[in-house]
Amino acid sequence: MFVDQVEVYVKAGDGGNGAVAFRREKYVPRGGPSGGDGGRGGSVIAVADEAVHTLMDFRYQKHLKAKNGRPGGSSNKTGADGEDLIIKVPVGTIVRDLGTSEVIADLAAPGQRAVLARGGAGGRGNARFATPVRRAPKFAEKGEPGQARQILLELRLLADVGIIGYPNAGKSTLLSRISAARPKIADYPFTTLAPVLGVVQVDHDSFVAADIPGLIEGASQGLGLGHQFLRHIMRTRLLVHVVDVSEHSGRDPLSDWENIREELRLYDPSLADRPEIVAANKCDLPGSSQRAALLRARLEPAGTKVFEISAVTGEGVGKLLYAVREELAKLPPPQPLAEPEAEVVEYVARGPRLREVTIHRDGDVFVVSGEGVERLLVRTDIDNEAAMARFSGMLEKAGIYQLLREHGMKPGDTIRIGDEEFIYGDEFDIDRD
Numbered sequence: 014m015f016v017d018q019v020e021v022y023v024k025a026g027d028g029g030n031g032a033v034a035f036r037r038e039k040y041v042p043r044g045g046p047s048g049g050d051g052g053r054g055g056s057v058i059a060v061a062d063e064a065v066h067t068l069m070d071f072r073y074q075k076h077l078k079a080k081n082g083r084p085g086g087s088s089n090k091t092g093a094d095g096e097d098l099i100i101k102v103p104v105g106t107i108v109r110d111l112g113t114s115e116v117i118a119d120l121a122a123p124g125q126r127a128v129l130a131r132g133g134a135g136g137r138g139n140a141r142f143a144t145p146v147r148r149a150p151k152f153a154e155k156g157e158p159g160q161a162r163q164i165l166l167e168l169r170l171l172a173d174v175g176i177i178g179y180p181n182a183g184k185s186t187l188l189s190r191i192s193a194a195r196p197k198i199a200d201y202p203f204t205t206l207a208p209v210l211g212v213v214q215v216d217h218d219s220f221v222a223a224d225i226p227g228l229i230e231g232a233s234q235g236l237g238l239g240h241q242f243l244r245h246i247m248r249t250r251l252l253v254h255v256v257d258v259s260e261h262s263g264r265d266p267l268s269d270w271e272n273i274r275e276e277l278r279l280y281d282p283s284l285a286d287r288p289e290i291v292a293a294n295k296c297d298l299p300g301s302s303q304r305a306a307l308l309r310a311r312l313e314p315a316g317t318k319v320f321e322i323s324a325v326t327g328e329g330v331g332k333l334l335y336a337v338r339e340e341l342a343k344l345p346p347p348q349p350l351a352e353p354e355a356e357v358v359e360y361v362a363r364g365p366r367l368r369e370v371t372i373h374r375d376g377d378v379f380v381v382s383g384e385g386v387e388r389l390l391v392r393t394d395i396d397n398e399a400a401m402a403r404f405s406g407m408l409e410k411a412g413i414y415q416l417l418r419e420h421g422m423k424p425g426d427t428i429r430i431g432d433e434e435f436i437y438g439d440e441f442d443i444d445r446d
């Protein structure tokens with residue numbers, strides 16, 4: 014069964030709570046704070062996988078939840094992170110937030126990932142809140158709840174060429190002739206019930222063609238199988254419109270052609286401008302050449318090329334493929350609906366002391382790297398409040414905090430420099446001397 018649209022509820026794991034604990038040492042009545050941080054909650058992540066062809070699995074699995082982070086422990090033990098839930102979706106899946114109807118991601122290439130729900134940060138343990146004046150904090154931070162939302166997964170096949178036309182026109186026969194795909198072929202309408210993709214090789218080039226189930230009048234309003242599959246035409250760059258020109262079909266090729274064009278336009282006006290090549294099919298049958306000539310006389314003056322073919326004997330199919338290849342070469346590559354998620358954001362700051370600094374994001378952590386800043390940190394006694402204040406002040410002067418804030422850093426976020434991690438916030442703040 015081909016399922017190409019499904020609603021699911023996604024819930025990321027909550028962050029574990031930070032712990033309140035104190036060191037217990039012999040002869041020391043009250044040791045320092047030692048409550049560890051909670052682990053971060055797992056995220057729900059979608060990955061585009063070429064081996065997956067439908068969203069069917071999600072019909073029976075509408076709640077997708079990742080694991081919670083574990084709470085922090087004593088002796089500064091950090092709680093374990095919750096495991097991410099990774100789900101595999103077909104290439105071409107568009108992810109929409111149902112609350113806002115915003116497109117969250119367009120997983121247009123194999124291996125592309127999108128976070129559907131982000132895991133909550135772990136709470137910080139009381140050890141993190143110790144300062145020279147507050148040596149024994151009796152509080153810790155609670156874990157952040159994981160993100161939850163209702164989303165729509167929608168598959169829109171990615172194909173260079175959409176093979177369209179009336180039922181029984183010979184679309185599947187054509188695809189099976191030009192590729193290794195084996196769609197069902199039979200002499201009755203609506204044989205093909207779901208789109209089928211095939212890779213077509215033309216000399217050293219190749220392209221992907223999709224055999225779209227037959228369209229009829231009213232398809233744009235939901236008649237036939239049409240409506241459900243018209244969305245898959247949206248992402249093709251070129252249409253091969255198969256028209257049955259045999260006499261025995263008893264059809265009028267020109268009105269068939271016009272009707273389908275009209276349905277495309279009604280479904281989405283942008284489809285009216287989609288480049289198109291017409292394949293006048295079943296030319297091995299009697300009476301087809303006059304009918305093909307009539308079609309050609311009407312369409313070619315308006316700029317639409319017509320090729321006479323027989324999908325069964327292969328006659329004319331080679332010429333059609335060369336024309337398709339030539340046309341595709343002129344067309345721009347398809348544009349994704351959303352930019353791929355940036356796993357890493359990088360930019361560069363220049364400061365007199367710290368020279369070149371690169372900042373990127375690794376998940377939720379802001380990583381600052383650069384020879385100058387790393388050397389400065391090595392020479393800073395990080396257990397000494399005053400030394401850290403000086404270090405922090407230098408980051409501020411170099412404009413590094415400013416850049417981090419512009420890229421979304423908030424108090425409480427983690428900054429990593431070299432092997433050390435810091436929390437951006439009250440304690441690790443700026444000494445503006």
Ligand SMILES: Nc1nc2c(ncn2[C@@H]2O[C@H](COP(=O)(O)OP(=O)(O)OP(=O)(O)O)[C@@H](O)[C@H]2O)c(=O)[nH]1
Nearest residue numbers: 180181182183184185186199203204205227324325
């Ligand atoms: N003689 C002849 N018959 C053809 C040709 N192309 C297709 N046919 C026949 O037409 C019938 C329909 O072919 P299909 O390829 O199943 O048609 P389709 O357009 O995929 O039909 P749907 O999937 O129902 O939309 C089959 O019996 C084919 O053998 C052709 O070039 N010549």
Ligand SMILES: [Mg+2]
Nearest residue numbers: 184185204205
């Ligand atoms: Mg078919």
